[in-house]
Amino acid sequence: xxxxxxxxxxxxTFESIITVLVGVSAGLLIGxxxxxxxxxxxxxxxPFTFSxxxxxxxxxxxxxxxxxxxxxxxxxxxxxxxxxPSSIATTFDGYPMARQGxxxxxxxxxxxxxxxxxxxxxxxxxxxxxxxxRWAVAFGPSEMFWVAMLGLTLVASLSSGSLLKxxxxxxxxxxxxxxxxxxxxxxxxxxxxxxxxxxxxxLIVALIGLFVIPExxxxxxxxxxxxTESGEFGKAKVGIRQVARHILGKPVNIIRSCLIxxxxxxxxxxxxxxxxxxxxxxxxxxxxxxxxxxxxxIDGVVASESSNNVMVAGxxxxxxxxxxxxxxxxxxxxxVLLMHGLRPGLDxxxxxxxxxxxxxxxxxxxxxxxxxVGLLGARLIHKVVIKTPYxxxxxxxxxxxxxGTFALRNSLLDVGIMMIMGIAGYFLRLIGIHAAPIVxxxxxxxxxxxxxxxxxxxxxxxxxxxxxxxxxxxxKVLAALVVLGAATAMLPAWLERxxxxxxGSPNRGDDS
Amino acid sequence: MNFSKSTLVGAVSAIALAGIAGxxxxxxxxxxxxxxxxxxxxxxxxxxxxxxxxxLEEILGVSVNVSHRPGGGGxxxxxxxxxxxxxxxxxxIGVNIPHIIGQPIQRSDAGFETDNWEIxxxxxxxxxxxxxxxxxxxxxxxxxxxxxxxxPQAVTLGGSGTYSANHLDMLxxxxxxxxxxxxxxxxxxxxxxxxxxxNHVAGIFNYTMLGVQMEDRVKVLAVAxxxxxxxLPDAPTFKEQGYDIVGGAYRGVAAPxxxxxxxxxxxxxxxxxxxxxxxxxxEPLGFVMEYITGDEVDEIITQLREAYAxxxxxxx
Amino acid sequence: MIxxxxxxxxxxxxxxxxxxxxxxxxxxxxxxxxxxxxxxxxILVAFxxxxxxxxxxxxxxxxxxxxxxxxxxxVLILLLLVWWFxxxxxxxxxxxxxIMLFITWFLARVEGPVSWKRLLLWTPIIAVMVGGFYSIxxxxxxxxxxxGLLF
Numbered sequence: 001x002x003x004x005x006x007x008x009x010x011x012x013t014f015e016s017i018i019t020v021l022v023g024v025s026a027g028l029l030i031g032x033x034x035x036x037x038x039x040x041x042x043x044x045x046x047p048f049t050f051s052x053x054x055x056x057x058x059x060x061x062x063x064x065x066x067x068x069x070x071x072x073x074x075x076x077x078x079x080x081x082x083x084x085p086s087s088i089a090t091t092f093d094g095y096p097m098a099r100q101g102x103x104x105x106x107x108x109x110x111x112x113x114x115x116x117x118x119x120x121x122x123x124x125x126x127x128x129x130x131x132x133x134r135w136a137v138a139f140g141p142s143e144m145f146w147v148a149m150l151g152l153t154l155v156a157s158l159s160s161g162s163l164l165k166x167x168x169x170x171x172x173x174x175x176x177x178x179x180x181x182x183x184x185x186x187x188x189x190x191x192x193x194x195x196x197x198x199x200x201x202x203l204i205v206a207l208i209g210l211f212v213i214p215e216x217x218x219x220x221x222x223x224x225x226x227x228t229e230s231g232e233f234g235k236a237k238v239g240i241r242q243v244a245r246h247i248l249g250k251p252v253n254i255i256r257s258c259l260i261x262x263x264x265x266x267x268x269x270x271x272x273x274x275x276x277x278x279x280x281x282x283x284x285x286x287x288x289x290x291x292x293x294x295x296x297x298i299d300g301v302v303a304s305e306s307s308n309n310v311m312v313a314g315x316x317x318x319x320x321x322x323x324x325x326x327x328x329x330x331x332x333x334x335x336v337l338l339m340h341g342l343r344p345g346l347d348x349x350x351x352x353x354x355x356x357x358x359x360x361x362x363x364x365x366x367x368x369x370x371x372x373v374g375l376l377g378a379r380l381i382h383k384v385v386i387k388t389p390y391x392x393x394x395x396x397x398x399x400x401x402x403x404g405t406f407a408l409r410n411s412l413l414d415v416g417i418m419m420i421m422g423i424a425g426y427f428l429r430l431i432g433i434h435a436a437p438i439v440x441x442x443x444x445x446x447x448x449x450x451x452x453x454x455x456x457x458x459x460x461x462x463x464x465x466x467x468x469x470x471x472x473x474x475x476k477v478l479a480a481l482v483v484l485g486a487a488t489a490m491l492p493a494w495l496e497r498x499x500x501x502x503x504g505s506p507n508r509g510d511d512s
Numbered sequence: 513m514n515f516s517k518s519t520l521v522g523a524v525s526a527i528a529l530a531g532i533a534g535x536x537x538x539x540x541x542x543x544x545x546x547x548x549x550x551x552x553x554x555x556x557x558x559x560x561x562x563x564x565x566x567x568l569e570e571i572l573g574v575s576v577n578v579s580h581r582p583g584g585g586g587x588x589x590x591x592x593x594x595x596x597x598x599x600x601x602x603x604x605i606g607v608n609i610p611h612i613i614g615q616p617i618q619r620s621d622a623g624f625e626t627d628n629w630e631i632x633x634x635x636x637x638x639x640x641x642x643x644x645x646x647x648x649x650x651x652x653x654x655x656x657x658x659x660x661x662x663x664p665q666a667v668t669l670g671g672s673g674t675y676s677a678n679h680l681d682m683l684x685x686x687x688x689x690x691x692x693x694x695x696x697x698x699x700x701x702x703x704x705x706x707x708x709x710x711n712h713v714a715g716i717f718n719y720t721m722l723g724v725q726m727e728d729r730v731k732v733l734a735v736a737x738x739x740x741x742x743x744l745p746d747a748p749t750f751k752e753q754g755y756d757i758v759g760g761a762y763r764g765v766a767a768p769x770x771x772x773x774x775x776x777x778x779x780x781x782x783x784x785x786x787x788x789x790x791x792x793x794x795e796p797l798g799f800v801m802e803y804i805t806g807d808e809v810d811e812i813i814t815q816l817r818e819a820y821a822x823x824x825x826x827x828x
Numbered sequence: 829m830i831x832x833x834x835x836x837x838x839x840x841x842x843x844x845x846x847x848x849x850x851x852x853x854x855x856x857x858x859x860x861x862x863x864x865x866x867x868x869x870x871i872l873v874a875f876x877x878x879x880x881x882x883x884x885x886x887x888x889x890x891x892x893x894x895x896x897x898x899x900x901x902x903v904l905i906l907l908l909l910v911w912w913f914x915x916x917x918x919x920x921x922x923x924x925x926x927i928m929l930f931i932t933w934f935l936a937r938v939e940g941p942v943s944w945k946r947l948l949l950w951t952p953i954i955a956v957m958v959g960g961f962y963s964i965x966x967x968x969x970x971x972x973x974x975x976g977l978l979f
Contacts (some may be wrong), residue, residue: 018856036969043553043580044969046562136678137710139694162836162888164879168843175850175865181584182861183699186674188584188619189861190853195591195623199583213908218902223938268706317835323725324706331554331702338797339559343725391935395928396957398908402915402924403961407971410581411588412547416912423905428842430892431835449864450699456863458668458713546972577970 004126007357011056011365019056020063020362024369027067028377032083034077034208035404038068042225042332054340055355059362061336066118066312066330066366070374073110073305076386077103079397081212085203085273086308088247088439089280091211093293093300100296103386107378108243109298110305111370113254116247117306118367120258121265121313123361124322130346133321136266141458142469145451146478147267148444152273154281158436165432171440172433174448176201183446184453194388196413203442205405205414206421210435212401213422216394227391240375246298253283253299261307263312268324279307285488313363320348320356361446530586540601540775544575547765550589552582555639555700556721556799557606557763563793564635567786572778578704585673586611597768601775607631609762614675617824625811632773632779634764634804634812635787636794639737640681640757641723641747642669643730644715645708653733653753656715657689664692670713672701675824677761678717681736683823686716688755719760720744721798736760743798759819762802762812777794780805829894836883843876900935907931919976924958 001094010016023045030041049057072083077094090110097106098434124132139147154164155170179190180200191197219225247254257279264275283303285295293300315326315335323344325331334344342348388396405418425435452469459468470476547565551557561578568576579587586608594692597603607629615622651655660667671678674697682695696713698704707713715733716722723732724743732747736757740749750757765783767776771804784803791801804812847869849907894901907927914923932950965971 137706140712165839167875174868178865184697185858185861187858187861192853195621199588221901325702335554335559391932395931420906431838454696461665
């Protein structure tokens with residue numbers, strides 16, 4: 001406790017507060033640009049932290065991390081483009097809301113949800129880090145395989161319309177994930193003889209292409225911007241207080257999303273990309289009005305954004321206690337810790353407890369700071385997006401996407417892949433294969449493959465190797481969850497399909 | 513076929529020398545130097561480059577820009593570098609052994625060759641280490657070898673990547689001890705602590721760094737270096753225990769083929785000096801500082817290629 | 829524009845085509861590396877066939893609608909690809925400036941002819957945008973953008 005107070009005191013300096021403020025703002029800016037991920041934001045910041053004190057450096061990194069994960073929501077809502085992969089699910093309802101002229105409501109909802117999520121994550125980290133850390137190492141190869149399978153059951157709810165088409169999208173995504181060097185075997189696959197293809201198809205490249213380019217193409221074809229139609233700021237209808245009241249009035253949604261965020265954050269390798277999707281799916285499943293999801297239900301935005309901000313502090317649990325990075329950006333934080341001679345482990349919480357607790361508390365401070373910075377930023381960005389004529393908007397967004405894609409790996413080939421996938425994505429959307437299942441397959445393909453092949457390798461001495469997949473208690477539980485999840489997800493789709501026997505029924509709601 | 517390009521290299525360097533002679537060497541360096549890391553930020557290569565960056569800038573008097581070009585285990589950046597980089601001394605790239613040896617042997621489309629560049633120096637190495645969890649039944653290397661002899665393939669060892677330094681030295685252990693183990697590749701060093709703590713594998717073959725990082729939760733059975741590593745004074749080497757296994761990853765930096773010798777010398781000195789200044793920070797992490805330059809570079813590549821090639825080719 | 833397409837058969841056909849492409853590109857791969865992709869390929873083919881057959885008997889949507897002008901759609905697709913190609917040849921700054929100006933002009937024509945005056949007004953705006961992003965990326969974010977002419 002003393003340590004906590006001491007840490008708090010060390011944070012209450014003008015310098016620290018400014019660091020957090022600048023960090024959150026910079027993170028927000030980087031995170032809101034498609035292609036510039038939280039990992040990149042941290043990598044850019046890294047050299048600057050060398051000249052700082054260890055605590056100051058970590059505070060800056062934590063603030064940037066928090067800001068950039070949140071920043072992804074901005075573009076997700078305003079131009080249907082997840083700024084970071086962790087806000088994919090935010091687009092599902094956030095963008096329809098923006099098209100209905102409710103952008104501000106969505107942004108405010110995302111902000112409040114992010115603040116709550118951030119604070120919840122910090123609380124978990126402060127109070128429950130050691131016990132939760134044990135949970136992290138329980139996930140071995142076979143468990144990871146089932147986690148990926150569990151994720152794939154989301155295809156059913158993500159494929160608006162035909163389930164089969166969703167499945168095809170998911171398979172295509174998984175196959176795209178296998179391009180390049182195989183995770184086990186280290187051989188090149190599907191490169192068609194181009195050395196540059198050894199790098200494979202980066203998730204974020206596909207994500208940007210599949211989400212942004214179709215939107216730009218349809219704006220160009222229609223000759224107008226997709227969101228200026230209502231023109232209004234949207235503030236007139238719903239104020240920040242009402243949004244807050246609405247969110248807090250449905251505590252179950254936010255509590256569930258935060259818990260999901262925390263549980264998944266601890267599983268190494270799943271990371272924030274999956275948390276928001278799972279939280280969104282569960283919010284939809286348990287909602288009284290699941291049909292309204294995907295058409296502008298603020299609960300969907302809240303579920304996605306709260307869970308991915310829990311992940312920021314949540315994924316620090318395995319990192320700080322065991323040195324296991326739970327999400328890609330954590331690898332950089334691990335590097336910084338090592339550089340300052342700090343070894344992950346329980347010592348971090350005792351011997352250098354002031355530093356560690358200071359770092360954790362500063363993330364809480366960053367989460368709080370999201371509120372003013374975020375609401376102000378939301379207003380500004382929203383105004384810019386609304387006021388800009390569409391003939392500037394389209395080329396400007398295109399330029400930013402090109403820059404973001406290029407910056408990811410300094411690769412011009414990635415820019416080409418992004419564009420080609422985007423153009424293909426536009427036409428695939430027309431025939432009913434949507435971007436979300438493809439991206440989901442791309443995220444989970446690698447996890448599933450690695451888990452499966454590693455399990456099979458380890459089982460080489462067993463008489464029936466695949467039994468190894470359900471050998472541990474945890475993998476049994478997960479396998480059961482997969483079956484259950486698939487059943488409950490398929491059932492409504494099945495019923496809907498059989499109810500749709502009379503053809504020509506008006507089932508074309510959201511084609512965006 | 514990959515290693516007989518020396519005539520071509522020679523010709524290229526002659527042309528390059530003729531083209532830029534006279535105006536570069538005297539005042540090198542004059543502009544910013546780009547230093548490409550072919551891996552993701554946060555890894556060992558990146559951490560080292562970040563340490564070096566400010567020191568190099570101070571010594572050379574120009575800015576050094578570290579950027580990342582990950583993909584294909586380094587191959588994407590290396591093939592691009594060998595094809596496009598100008599031999600002016602302003603474009604450098606990080607190189608790793610055994611990656612640059614293994615990939616061209618193993619892949620038909622790696623896109624680069626092991627020696628189609630001027631390797632300036634290898635500045636450090638991370639020896640392999642055989643690490644088991646603290647609660648493992650194996651207390652010594654001998655325990656593990658004996659158990660494996662009685663139970664072929666039952667001992668699972670994790671490591672980073674396939675045909676990586678980890679994997680290759682595990683294969684050497686199999687040959688030396690005449691045992692049959694099962695290697696399970698993970699993507700990078702990141703997931704290995706979890707695999708170890710969660711007992712998903714019996715042990716791991718990874719670098720000494722991880723042994724240092726997890727010191728109080730694991731047992732380091734053997735280290736693949738000539739002498740004991742300063743950061744792990746209690747861990748015996750393979751050699752002490754009768755197995756001739758010395759290997760690991762070497763990290764260095766290369767300039768394009770045909771870069772003038774004067775420039776290479778300037779960079780050699782700069783990296784050596786940088787190495788001396790960051791030793792204090794790197795050694796405790798488990799790195800072994802090296803000063804391998806000039807002919808020694810070729811020697812070590814030839815030596816390791818001879819050690820690894822039969823293993824790599826026999827698995828084709 | 830409304831096109832008459834059996835979307836089920838189109839989607840099924842696409843799945844089969846994609847599978848065929850990878851099948852051809854996937855020769856000579858070791859067992860451990862092909863295990864997973866092959867399994868997914870089989871599943872993809874199964875789903876695609878199912879959808880294709882379903883398209884015969886119980887088709888879903890039978891027409892697709894491209895809202896707006898197909899010409900503008902095609903031109904923008906072309907422009908994006910040209911942009912990508914041009915970055916490699918002319919460098920980021922020059923190609924982005926030219927293509928952004930062109931796209932702006934092209935899209936603004938929806939509202940009627942664009943006067944020279946407006947075009948002149950846009951030139952500095954676009955120049956500042958390109959220049960601004962260029963300097964942020966090269967100076968702050970340390971990304972080396974492709975250079976060709978001038979930059």
